Amino acid sequence: MRAKAEIMDAQEMRRALSRMAHEILEQNPDPGSLAFIGVHRRGVPLAGRLAQQVAAIEGRPAPPVGALDITLYRDDLTAVGPLPVVRRTEIDFDVSGRSLVLVDDVLYTGRTVRAALDAIIDLGRPARIQLAVLVDRGHRELPIRADFVGKVVPTARREHVEVRLTEVDGEDRVVILERIEGEGGRP
């Protein structure tokens, strides 16, 4: 894989998240019922940042933030290949009746979001679930769309969108990686 282009730097990421936080508040007139759920791994710090932005705009305590692991809800268990590590789901609040914002870094096929919806619904009955993603790269395989998007980036399937976050990777940036000719396997 080689880096083809940088599609977001730290400043653009900050602006995008700030805009998304404003949009979330516009769509949710009752911020008291809001809660954020990040999909492991990079959705979790992004959910935290959005919650902090919402709190700063409103001048009130940040809405609760949870972490969701969707591994056990994936529909590709039969695929040949290694299984992903199962992490803990940490949602310390009752999801029932809340307006949830599900947060992930990249929206691609939509299968992760489908799994996340199944996982959330097993935890209770939220009033509403909205989806926020930093990057929408297209190639949906399911009828799923995001309510809040940081940036829409049309990509080729052979390309790979890599979101790097300070909390996980030590820096804030989004790059497109491209598979080099002759390179086998998945990125």
Added chain:
Amino acid sequence: MRAGDRGEARSTWPRHLLGLADLGPDAIEQILETADAMRQVFDRPVKKFPTLRGRVVVNLFYEPSTRTRTSFELAAKALSADVVNVAVAQSSVVKGESLVDTARTYQALGTDYLVVRHASAGVPHLLARTVQVRVLNAGDGAHEHPTQGLLDLYTIRRRKGRISGLNVLIVGDVLHSRVARSDIWGLRKLGAHVAVAGPSTLMPVGLETLGVRRFDRLDEALEWAEVINVLRIQRERMQRGYLPSLREYRLRWGLTDERLRRLPEDVLIMHPGPANVGVEIDEAVLVDGRSAVAEQVTNGVAVRMAVLYLMAGREGEAG
């Protein structure tokens, strides 16, 4: 990060779970970590994950064991698998069907996992060599009981926060105990110090080759131990001359109420169950806050869920 690829993936995993002797420390750690995630299912309103939907788990028990069988059944059902329980008295084994034939029949019926309990050591290994189905050892003779060993490790780690460097004592009939063997292998691989205590008639030859210390007096051993795993004494051992009397066993090797009072506040007491109350362990010990006997049962389901999940991938791989 590509959607659909959540974090790092496991690299290698054995096709079967036959014993802790052949499992590396990394694999054991991975089971314990996965069990931690699985344990969350008990606190949720919907106590199920859809992970093994459409998979078939057959519990093939040639020896009666309600606890282990139920635990495997609940674990498989919590992952949405379909479960079939086969009690041997009702099966074609009584009509002369061999072990291997039975396993082949279940393979032909579309079984994905065969959970096997048998009185003879090595039966799960034989089946693993014969059929393509994934085989889980649920206890083979006096050899291994890997999921019990794993749930003991998990319980210790949950209660004590670590395994490495801990002094773990196994008390009782080590000679006939498959739990003791799995515990010893697992604990040693994760860096615990392991000791045994019990009548010399019930101690196997060559224990020292496993890196295990032996105490001849229980009270001395209890002073050393941070974790105590009390094994069940089977009453037929008395008839076969291994023990003079159950009363004497209790006096010399039983974890009695009186011995409990001398134990430190942070000691952890375990028992694989079912216990012979008043023989190897007293009622007061079982209900004491230092005992994790009930928790072991809950943890057993989480550990078995973890194992079933981790064995689920790599379809189509042979051997």
